[in-house]
Amino acid sequence: MSSSDLSDDELPSVASQIKHAPEPLNLVWKNLTVETPDGKKKLLNNVSGEISGSLLAIMGPSGSGKTTLMNVLANRVRGVKISGELRINGLEVTSSLLKKLSGYVMQDDLLFAHLSVEETLNYAAGLRLPKKMSAEEKQKRVEDALSQLGLEGCRGTVVGNAAIKGISGGERKRLCVAMELITHPKLLFLDEPTSGLDSSTALSLITTLGEIVKTRNCTILCTIHQPQSKIFSLFHSVLVMSRGQVVAMGSRDAVLEQYTRAGYPCPEFTNPADHILDVITALTPEEKQVAQDHVTAIREEMVAINVDLEAGRRDSPRKSTRDLLGSINSRSWAEDLPKPSCDRNPSSSRSFSNPSSWPCSSERSFTKSERRKRARFVGSPCSSSASSIKESLLL
Numbered sequence: 229m230s231s232s233d234l235s236d237d238e239l240p241s242v243a244s245q246i247k248h249a250p251e252p253l254n255l256v257w258k259n260l261t262v263e264t265p266d267g268k269k270k271l272l273n274n275v276s277g278e279i280s281g282s283l284l285a286i287m288g289p290s291g292s293g294k295t296t297l298m299n300v301l302a303n304r305v306r307g308v309k310i311s312g313e314l315r316i317n318g319l320e321v322t323s324s325l326l327k328k329l330s331g332y333v334m335q336d337d338l339l340f341a342h343l344s345v346e347e348t349l350n351y352a353a354g355l356r357l358p359k360k361m362s363a364e365e366k367q368k369r370v371e372d373a374l375s376q377l378g379l380e381g382c383r384g385t386v387v388g389n390a391a392i393k394g395i396s397g398g399e400r401k402r403l404c405v406a407m408e409l410i411t412h413p414k415l416l417f418l419d420e421p422t423s424g425l426d427s428s429t430a431l432s433l434i435t436t437l438g439e440i441v442k443t444r445n446c447t448i449l450c451t452i453h454q455p456q457s458k459i460f461s462l463f464h465s466v467l468v469m470s471r472g473q474v475v476a477m478g479s480r481d482a483v484l485e486q487y488t489r490a491g492y493p494c495p496e497f498t499n500p501a502d503h504i505l506d507v508i509t510a511l512t513p514e515e516k517q518v519a520q521d522h523v524t525a526i527r528e529e530m531v532a533i534n535v536d537l538e539a540g541r542r543d544s545p546r547k548s549t550r551d552l553l554g555s556i557n558s559r560s561w562a563e564d565l566p567k568p569s570c571d572r573n574p575s576s577s578r579s580f581s582n583p584s585s586w587p588c589s590s591e592r593s594f595t596k597s598e599r600r601k602r603a604r605f606v607g608s609p610c611s612s613s614a615s616s617i618k619e620s621l622l623l
């Protein structure tokens with residue numbers, strides 16, 4: 229069933245079922261391609277992925293397509309050509325479905341300078357919560373949001389702007405998140421929530437987001453620029469982008485292992501987030517080709533997975549990790565990906581019950597050049613263990 233099969237009467241009840249279900253929703257995107265109307269520039273190139281009930285960091289150099297991907301997932305892109313599929317619990321995503329289930333915090337949110345923090349939240353509650361909800365319940369939502377985002381201390385302070393001194397930059401960001409939390413979204417998109425914040429404010433904001441994922445079974449996607457290591461460690465999963473393509477995706481460990489397999493292990497005492505970006509970022513025009521070669525090598529090590537467009541549908545039981553693991557390698561994340569290097573060995577057959585047959589877990593599955601590359605990093609871990617692959621699938 230796609231949303232086009234849903235009547236206007238059915239949509240609210242289906243959305244309400246998803247919203248009030250005890251389990252997190254499942255967001256799946258498959259072969260998303262975004263082009264400029266004249267077809268001259270590809271902003272996203274055949275991007276696929278899946279996320280359910282976790283805090284995902286979308287990372288990548290400036291201009292790599294992070295905001296574009298998030299806007300497409302949030303159904304907020306206009307004036308470009310979009311192809312591919314996007315589903316929530318098996319339902320085709322439409323703006324009306326997203327409106328009922330999700331919240332979006334922009335990089336620079338517009339707020340009224342003359343309203344206090346509490347007034348801003350009261351207005352948001354009045355405008356965004358159902359008319360039939362009681363005033364007490366609305367007030368409770370405001371109080372909960374104030375307390376969850378640590379805004380009680382400035383509830384009476386005006387928001388302010390360049391001319392009027394008001395709340396601090398960190399409080400402003402937290403207020404923007406609080407405004408979205410009022411509706412209890414099941415899915416939350418945040419574009420660079422930590423930009424412009426000092427490290428401890430940024431850490432406290434991402435910690436709060438992690439708590440929301442846990443306590444509300446919410447699924448949260450954030451674009452983020454080189455977070456400090458403490459912040460990086462709070463993300464459950466990471467999606468790395470370069471030039472409109474996915475370079476790596478999975479749990480933090482799985483992404484770092486993918487880099488290691490490609491020959492770029494994270495050096496000791498280095499912030500993994502810095503490493504992930506440094507390897508694929510060109511600082512000068514001369515470095516462009518080198519960075520692109522790194523991207524190609526890392527993409528080659530991406531664990532192939534078949535994204536399940538039906539995942540999370542009420543009438544199709546939720547796929548267990550084991551089911552997902554069983555589907556490894558039947559298709560790649562992105563159809564245009566070069567086949568994982570292990571596939572070059574026709575004798576390799578992989579199954580869940582035989583982890584040693586999984587990508588790059590045995591030396592025999594490497595080509596000569598890959599073995600040479602790995603040899604330069606003797607002692608670096610290259611263990612696509614069952615648990616790490618399992619983690620990589622549970623975004």
Ligand SMILES: Nc1ncnc2c1ncn2[C@@H]1O[C@H](COP(=O)(O)OP(=O)(O)OP(=O)(O)O)[C@@H](O)[C@H]1O
Binds near residue numbers: 294
């Ligand atoms: N509507 C559009 N028309 C043409 N090009 C666009 C359009 N939207 C985005 N782009 C281009 O697509 C690329 C990716 O943009 P995007 O905003 O997604 O990057 P980003 O990774 O979020 O960068 P940053 O970290 O700087 O925010 C950029 O080169 C941008 O100029």
Ligand SMILES: [Mg+2]
Binds near residue numbers: 294295296451
């Ligand atoms: Mg951006």
